[in-house]
Amino acid sequence: xxxxxxxxxxxxxxxxxxxxxxxxxxxxxxxxxxxxxxxxxxxxxxxxxxxxxxxxxxxxxxxxxxxxxxxxxxxxxxxxxxxxxxxxxxxxxxxxxxxxxxxxxxxxxxxxxxxxxxxxxxxxxxxxxxxxxxxxxxxxxxxxxxxxxxxxxxxxxxxxxxxxxxxxxxxxxxxxxxxxxxxxxxxxxxxxxxxxxxxxxxxxxxxxxxxxxxxxxxxxxxxxxxxxxxxxxxxxxxxxxxxxxxxxxxxxxxxxxxxxxxxxxxxxxxxxxxxxxxxxxxxxxxxxxxxxxxxxxxxxxxxxxxxxxxxxxxxxxxxxxxxxxxxxxxxxxxxxxxxxxxxxxxxxxxxxxxxxxxxxxxxxxxxxxxxxxxxxxx
Amino acid sequence: xxxxxxxxxxxxxxxxxxxxxxxxxxxxxxxxxxxxxxxxxxxxxxxxxxxxxxxxxxxxxxxxxxxxxxxxxxxxxxxxxxxxxxxxxxxxxxxxxxxxxxxxxxxxxxxxxxxxxxxxxxxxxxxxxxxxxxxxxxxxxxxxxxxxxxxxxxxxxxxxxxxxxxxxxxxxxxxxxxxxxxxxxxxxxxxxxxxxxxxxxxxxxxxxxxxxxxxxxxxxxxxxxxxxxxxxxxxxxxxxxxxxxxxxxxxxxxxxxxxxxxxxxxxxxxxxxxxxxxxxxxxxxxxxxxxxxxxxxxxxxxxxxxxxxxxxxxxxxxxxxxxxxxxxxxxxxxxxxxxxxxxxxxxxxxxxxxxxxxxxxxxxxxxxxxxxxxxxxxxxxxxxxxxxxxxxxxxxxxxxxxxxxxxxxxxxxxxxxxxxxxxxxxxxxxxxxxxxxxxxxxxxxxxxxxxxxxxxxxxxxxxxxxxxxxxxxxxxxxxxxxxxxxxxxxxxxxxxxxxxxxxxxxxxxxxxxxxxxxxxxxxxxxxxxxxxxxxxxxxxxxxxxxxxxxxxxxxxxxxxxxxxxxxxxxxxxxxxxxxxxxxxxxxxxxxxxxxxxxxxxxxxxxxxxxxxxxxxxx
Numbered sequence: 001x002x003x004x005x006x007x008x009x010x011x012x013x014x015x016x017x018x019x020x021x022x023x024x025x026x027x028x029x030x031x032x033x034x035x036x037x038x039x040x041x042x043x044x045x046x047x048x049x050x051x052x053x054x055x056x057x058x059x060x061x062x063x064x065x066x067x068x069x070x071x072x073x074x075x076x077x078x079x080x081x082x083x084x085x086x087x088x089x090x091x092x093x094x095x096x097x098x099x100x101x102x103x104x105x106x107x108x109x110x111x112x113x114x115x116x117x118x119x120x121x122x123x124x125x126x127x128x129x130x131x132x133x134x135x136x137x138x139x140x141x142x143x144x145x146x147x148x149x150x151x152x153x154x155x156x157x158x159x160x161x162x163x164x165x166x167x168x169x170x171x172x173x174x175x176x177x178x179x180x181x182x183x184x185x186x187x188x189x190x191x192x193x194x195x196x197x198x199x200x201x202x203x204x205x206x207x208x209x210x211x212x213x214x215x216x217x218x219x220x221x222x223x224x225x226x227x228x229x230x231x232x233x234x235x236x237x238x239x240x241x242x243x244x245x246x247x248x249x250x251x252x253x254x255x256x257x258x259x260x261x262x263x264x265x266x267x268x269x270x271x272x273x274x275x276x277x278x279x280x281x282x283x284x285x286x287x288x289x290x291x292x293x294x295x296x297x298x299x300x301x302x303x304x305x306x307x308x309x310x311x312x313x314x315x316x317x318x319x320x321x322x323x324x325x326x327x328x329x330x331x332x333x334x335x336x337x338x339x340x341x342x343x344x345x346x347x348x349x350x351x352x353x354x355x356x357x358x359x360x361x362x363x364x365x366x367x368x369x370x371x372x373x374x375x376x377x378x
Numbered sequence: 379x380x381x382x383x384x385x386x387x388x389x390x391x392x393x394x395x396x397x398x399x400x401x402x403x404x405x406x407x408x409x410x411x412x413x414x415x416x417x418x419x420x421x422x423x424x425x426x427x428x429x430x431x432x433x434x435x436x437x438x439x440x441x442x443x444x445x446x447x448x449x450x451x452x453x454x455x456x457x458x459x460x461x462x463x464x465x466x467x468x469x470x471x472x473x474x475x476x477x478x479x480x481x482x483x484x485x486x487x488x489x490x491x492x493x494x495x496x497x498x499x500x501x502x503x504x505x506x507x508x509x510x511x512x513x514x515x516x517x518x519x520x521x522x523x524x525x526x527x528x529x530x531x532x533x534x535x536x537x538x539x540x541x542x543x544x545x546x547x548x549x550x551x552x553x554x555x556x557x558x559x560x561x562x563x564x565x566x567x568x569x570x571x572x573x574x575x576x577x578x579x580x581x582x583x584x585x586x587x588x589x590x591x592x593x594x595x596x597x598x599x600x601x602x603x604x605x606x607x608x609x610x611x612x613x614x615x616x617x618x619x620x621x622x623x624x625x626x627x628x629x630x631x632x633x634x635x636x637x638x639x640x641x642x643x644x645x646x647x648x649x650x651x652x653x654x655x656x657x658x659x660x661x662x663x664x665x666x667x668x669x670x671x672x673x674x675x676x677x678x679x680x681x682x683x684x685x686x687x688x689x690x691x692x693x694x695x696x697x698x699x700x701x702x703x704x705x706x707x708x709x710x711x712x713x714x715x716x717x718x719x720x721x722x723x724x725x726x727x728x729x730x731x732x733x734x735x736x737x738x739x740x741x742x743x744x745x746x747x748x749x750x751x752x753x754x755x756x757x758x759x760x761x762x763x764x765x766x767x768x769x770x771x772x773x774x775x776x777x778x779x780x781x782x783x784x785x786x787x788x789x790x791x792x793x794x795x796x797x798x799x800x801x802x803x804x805x806x807x808x809x810x811x812x813x814x815x816x817x818x819x820x821x822x823x824x825x826x827x828x829x830x831x832x833x834x835x836x837x838x839x840x841x842x843x844x845x846x847x848x849x850x851x852x853x854x855x856x857x858x859x860x861x862x863x864x865x866x867x868x869x870x871x872x873x874x875x876x877x878x879x880x881x882x883x884x885x886x887x888x889x890x891x892x893x894x895x896x897x898x899x900x901x902x903x904x905x906x907x908x909x910x911x912x913x914x915x916x917x918x919x920x921x922x923x924x925x926x927x928x929x930x931x932x933x934x935x936x937x938x939x940x941x942x943x944x945x946x947x948x949x950x951x952x953x954x955x956x957x958x959x960x961x962x963x964x965x966x967x968x969x970x971x972x973x974x975x976x977x978x979x980x981x982x983x984x985x986x987x988x989x990x991x992x993x994x995x996x
Binding site for chain 2: 194235280284322326332
């Protein structure tokens, strides 16, 4: 398996695009993808390639963070085939159905794993992951993430083939016995403050914690930064757990707010009766979390990590917001953990999808660094 | 340069780097300033989060304190409720240790709270009791250890003789809750109720129900005898000296009879003055015991300053000869008792098969009698009463006859007693009153009609209504109706009886004292009620010519009548000689065969020629 980086810069255009590529992944801001005409250009120049990409808060290439351009990789497989499928996600209520559609379209002989990218605004990421697991089964690992648009939470793009648009989800299936995959996801956030109870919610929409409006709680913590909602809510992710399995905590990220109704919409389910606690991060903790994700993925990988290994990094836009200029440190930490050979590419997302460590069941993560290692046995 | 700050600056330098290798200082400055801003914002955020969190925790703390205060108050109420429960209660946790227990639990189980260890299981808890033996404790523990079911209970009698009921229920968390109550009083009450169901409260002897059960048990073992006793003369004591004296006498009789039965034999009181005994052995043993019973009951009693004498009659039936079931034996012993009473009392009689036939005949009579009224089989005959001086008929006594479809005309002596015992007398008496009034109202002369009133009727408060009803229906003037009452009727509940008699007399109805001389002949009755006449019993009249004592009594009664200004009537006058003596003794009114036999209503006027006979005497 050969992997080469590609890039589009506003001032210098495309570089590195290989006409014989079997797979091209690309990530850039909404503006950059549109300016580069990325899906159209890439499918035109690599007609046999499966072209998959999405908009992001920032692209990742190596330890670089690219906010202005488009970054990506071209891959040539020796013993693996890929299949690209897509589904409409016009609103969050269609998420589970879209997940099932994608799963059904990917089912086939030798399916070894799948990548999924989804619209990042009007979507229930939990439901998409659940829908795919439902149709593919637990033995097919699924990873990926939700597209982003800086931290505006207004319009995200997902591209499959020559077109990128909103309200879409796309998935890529890897087929063949030579493919090797490994996943890891880690956050590095710490819970703080009182433990709360979700007293009113509907799907992904949280209304009340402990009988009080949830939005008011965030506004109180954010003070003047509340003006930047919903993006600034990313500073305080919400950890939730089922009271019957308190050790299985999940982290939820805000996608949007409704000031009139006092509600907040998260990227995944917020069930009534579950426990909830605010989280906060510090730079060292987040960097260490990212490093841990890299290390775990490497430990799980069944072959040495080298230049023939694609490391797909999907990190949360909330981490990017909190770390600012020091965001690159978490990319360096992943690089340090994987070793210098691995070809790192990825994006800052509205939500990360990866198998849960304990059970292998794909699910939505938030506020994590999620690492997917992909390579072929030679 | 491996510190985060150094790495950041290296990146900033790289971002500000130019193609020619130089550095864009403006760009570098922006990056550095921006990094400072990010850092300050992060610090502000962290500081604010800490402040808000502290405030929130304060609020949570305040809420918790309120909750604790509320819980404490609730605990106090809960504790007060627990301690004021009637039942004891103790909760043990999943680890088997005591969680909470109320005061009643300590009280009922006799546990000294001071002796209960701070942490103890059920065994340790119960061991602090002074009234739970090792065996009781083990039973209690077995209940707690039994895993078959959600709930169990046991009853124990503690060492201080109190009965307790313990209920143990398992709780959802794997522990258990025990509750206990003191059921001593309840058990005593149950025992008392059970005793009352099977015993007579006055004498504490077994009652009829228990006697029957014992007899049934005894019959399975073989030969035995049943004795039925009826006290002779008890009714008089009860009526004249009052119920308390009667009760005391019954208790004394019980004591005497009890000494005559052996252990394992049964003496029972069936009610009133009736007793019964089930004894071992056959007729010989029964006869011996019956004889002794008659002797002891007949011996003199000294109760509350009164010297009393009564006796008893006894009927005996022997199993299996006279019956194999309690019903037969008791019925047969009762028939034998009936015979003993009929044959002079203060004796015992053994059951004979012929008694069954007599009883059946009597039963048949009762059955026929119950149908006779509706079937119109009764009729009234009338016997005239004549004034000795003038020979005038002053009235007629109505006498009931039963025109039995098979046995022909039956006189009252053959069926009135049966009617009285069966209660049929009420309906019959009412019919007689209505019929007599109706007949008298039709007579051409306004002379009186006399009707016999049974003691049973007289004790019934409805008699007044019946009499007024009969008068109203017939239109007969009240002073033409005369009611003949016996002394016996006045013995029972004499207050109520006298009240009815006075109301009737106030109405104008005449009341005559019948059969005077045969009963108690108590002057008290003559004093307590103003009778309109006294009837000398026929037995004295019959002996009048030959028995000087009868003459003396007749003379005395007539003298009494004169002194009290009450007319005296002699009944059963059959000969001219009797009439002559009565006339000489100044008896004013007579009736008897000498003048007329009782005749049907249509023959009443034919009696009038009797006037001459009586006048002839005068």
